[in-house]
Amino acid sequence: MNPEALQQLLESVASGQLTPTDALDKIKYFDFEPVGDFARIDHHRKLRTGFPEVIWGLNKTPEQIIKIIEVMRSRNPVVMATRIEPDIYQQLKAQIPDLRYYESAKICAIQPDTIPQVHTNGTITILTAGTADLPVAEEAAITATLCGFSVKRLWDVGVAGIHRLLSSWPLIADADVLIVVAGMEGALPSVVAGLADCPVIAVPTSVGYGASFNGLAPLLTMLNSCAVGVGVVNIDNGFGAGILACQILRLGERLKQRIQP
Structure with missing residues (x-):
């Protein structure tokens, strides 16, 4: 998050020029984190849309996927990557031992033992x-x-x-x-x-x-x-x-x- 932009935003709230609700809406679009020179992780996507960013695995190298997962796991209890072939998963697993693979779906994920259920009966x-x-x-x-x-x-x-x-x-x-x-x-x-x-x-x-x-x-x-x-x-x-x-x-x-x- 850009410190200067954040400070200006907080000063606007303190002076009454901006309501806390409007400030929250602006913060939703602030936070992303560069990963090397190939990705920018959108950490605030869940705040905006209700769901965190998910990694598209196809056409990414195993090294790129590993680095992205390691950055994302610090902010999210569940990190998910789609379109992961079995041989790619084996390379990822060697570096991320707690990575789980759903072979039929070609999805790999870091997740807690029990995934929290959202508050819906649907x-x-x-x-x-x-x-x-x-x-x-x-x-x-x-x-x-x-x-x-x-x-x-x-x-x-x-x-x-x-x-x-x-x-x-x-x-x-x-x-x-x-x-x-x-x-x-x-x-x-x-x-x-x-x-x-x-x-x-x-x-x-x-x-x-x-x-x-x-x-x-x-x-x-x-x-x-x-x-x-x-x-x-x-x-x-x-x-x-x-x-x-x-x-x-x-x-x-x-x-x-x-x-x-």
Whole structure:
């Protein structure tokens, strides 16, 4: 944090030119920390958005990821990196012994033994059309879990065997937010949205034959859904879906607190 800017801000509060509330809003955008000449860690992201910065692991070197993790862990009880391949994790683990790996999700994290649950009773339920969609779905599930939210899983219930989905109706009915992950033609989110009374986050995956165009076909299907209440994230973006689901539940909790006497 820039000391001169902070001093000027505090003097403005002391003189009455700025309210403490306005000062807090300005402080939210102050704090970042350089790491070498390749990164600037946004320590105040959680203060602004409710969630800390997460490391995108793909295309970073193991040395860069290690340095970023070591800086971030001093400020956050949970530090998370996505898109970490197993061989990269082994290199990270050699330098950071307490690093944990979620292989299906390709996520590694430093975390306490018990992750504090956020103050919400909401549940995120995640569905996949097929087993091949599991890596993207697990990225969403682990992301939400590490953020302190309750997650339920329902795998391999695609429209090719619709009875599998219908037999799991109680699990869908109990969900507060649904994340539906599908490749191929991407029809599952539309079907689920026609059954559910909660927000549906659709995640297209790059699973499919040539005409699926690496996820473009299911993406367009989901964007053109006839069912209402469907929001769509980018292809294979399980992380984005997980964070969006958490934001929805956090907003619901905040609104509930506003109306309580």
